[in-house]
Amino acid sequence: MLKTCVIGLGAIGNRHAKMYTQDPFADLVGVCDWDKERADAAAARWGVPAYYDVETMLAAVKPDVVSVATGGHEYGSEHYLPTMQALDFGCHVLGEKPISNEIPEAEKMVAKAKEKGVCYGINLNHRFTPAALLAKKWVDEGRIGHQLFVNMSMWIMNPRETSPYFQLKALHPHTVDVMRYFCGDIEAVHCFATKAPGRQIWSTAVFNMRFKSGAVGTLTGSYDIERGHPMERCEVAGVKGRFVIDDMYREATLYPAGNPEKTVYTNPLFGGMESFEDTFRNRIHTFLEQVGEGVDPDEIDGSGAEGLAAQKVLAAAIRSLDNGTVERV
Numbered sequence: 537m538l539k540t541c542v543i544g545l546g547a548i549g550n551r552h553a554k555m556y557t558q559d560p561f562a563d564l565v566g567v568c569d570w571d572k573e574r575a576d577a578a579a580a581r582w583g584v585p586a587y588y589d590v591e592t593m594l595a596a597v598k599p600d601v602v603s604v605a606t607g608g609h610e611y612g613s614e615h616y617l618p619t620m621q622a623l624d625f626g627c628h629v630l631g632e633k634p635i636s637n638e639i640p641e642a643e644k645m646v647a648k649a650k651e652k653g654v655c656y657g658i659n660l661n662h663r664f665t666p667a668a669l670l671a672k673k674w675v676d677e678g679r680i681g682h683q684l685f686v687n688m689s690m691w692i693m694n695p696r697e698t699s700p701y702f703q704l705k706a707l708h709p710h711t712v713d714v715m716r717y718f719c720g721d722i723e724a725v726h727c728f729a730t731k732a733p734g735r736q737i738w739s740t741a742v743f744n745m746r747f748k749s750g751a752v753g754t755l756t757g758s759y760d761i762e763r764g765h766p767m768e769r770c771e772v773a774g775v776k777g778r779f780v781i782d783d784m785y786r787e788a789t790l791y792p793a794g795n796p797e798k799t800v801y802t803n804p805l806f807g808g809m810e811s812f813e814d815t816f817r818n819r820i821h822t823f824l825e826q827v828g829e830g831v832d833p834d835e836i837d838g839s840g841a842e843g844l845a846a847q848k849v850l851a852a853a854i855r856s857l858d859n860g861t862v863e864r865v
């Protein structure tokens with residue numbers, strides 16, 4: 537059983553706390569928010585002590601695992617301080633995405649985790665689903681073959697107008713991570729973006745990618761479309777076959793090249809994933825399991841290094857958008 541804490545008790549931190557109270561590997565022992573009302577409300581809800589200062593909580597409850605679910609500018613500026621504090625204390629840390637809105641800070645967090653020899657994961661929850669695991673197996677078994685192209689897209693509504701790059705930096709850690717999960721490192725990127733009527737920020741964007749493997753890809757994303765219909769699609773094609781994942785966990789279809797018979801995985805009604813919240817459940821459970829099993833910090837799924845790699849692709853996309861260039865990552 538791992539002692540766990542959550543720092544940052546907005547909607548997302550409360551979701552982490554809920555998962556820790558339900559996971560068989562976790563014992564939630566404290567919550568911390570410098571907003572006293574939020575900390576107290578979460579403490580009452582989850583039945584654990586409230587703290588208003590990170591170092592006080594770490595010293596008092598000595599957690600094994602800490603979730604950092606802070607937010608801030610571009611949804612990422614607040615992660616650095618509590619992450620460094622928890623890593624310095626020797627805790628394993630599961631941070632929210634984006635790893636940071638600034639690359640130099642992200643690099644320092646990844647380096648700190650390495651120096652301390654602890655696991656540092658990012659909540660790249662969109663790929664912690666049975667459908668994505670199955671598609672990964674198809675790739676590893678050679679059923680896609682030499683990869684040719686990937687088409688990834690994700691669209692939701694987020695009306696925040698805090699930074700011109702908010703959509704690029706805060707939505708696409710997920711999509712770029714999914715692309716990297718199946719297709720490996722991205723070496724070059726080009727980005728066009730547009731602003732929906734009434735918006736001041738680059739709220740919809742298209743990216744062109746070239747992977748180290750030689751495969752090519754596109755990514756389309758938007759903060760301008762109301763929920764209610766499918767919101768995410770991933771298609772990967774190679775010389776032997778092509779797969780499509782619809783909405784992370786709803787369905788995965790393998791189309792073998794030259795064979796009209798396809799293989800379809802459908803999220804089962806009984807025992808399947810019930811909602812988007814289960815992507816958090818799976819991701820958090822995997823982190824706890826890997827920490828508990830003593831997996832090498834370099835080998836954990838959805839690591840800080842992977843979160844940083846995704847953010848570097850997005851930083852290159854922003855340079856491309858600003859300068860009209862193709863950028864190396």
Ligand SMILES: NC(=O)c1ccc[n+]([C@@H]2O[C@H](COP(=O)([O-])OP(=O)(O)OC[C@H]3O[C@@H](n4cnc5c(N)ncnc54)[C@H](O)[C@@H]3O)[C@@H](O)[C@H]2O)c1
Nearest residue numbers: 544545546547548549569570571605606607611614632633
């Ligand atoms: N993985 C996903 O699917 C997903 C979905 C939505 C949002 N997110 C991410 O979750 C994060 C949190 O989102 P939110 O909407 O809950 O944010 P929020 O701003 O509502 O909550 C963050 C909380 O952190 C607290 N905080 C900040 N720094 C602190 C510190 N050093 N010590 C103590 N408390 C501190 C703030 O007071 C605030 O209450 C963001 O990074 C966002 O990008 C992830």
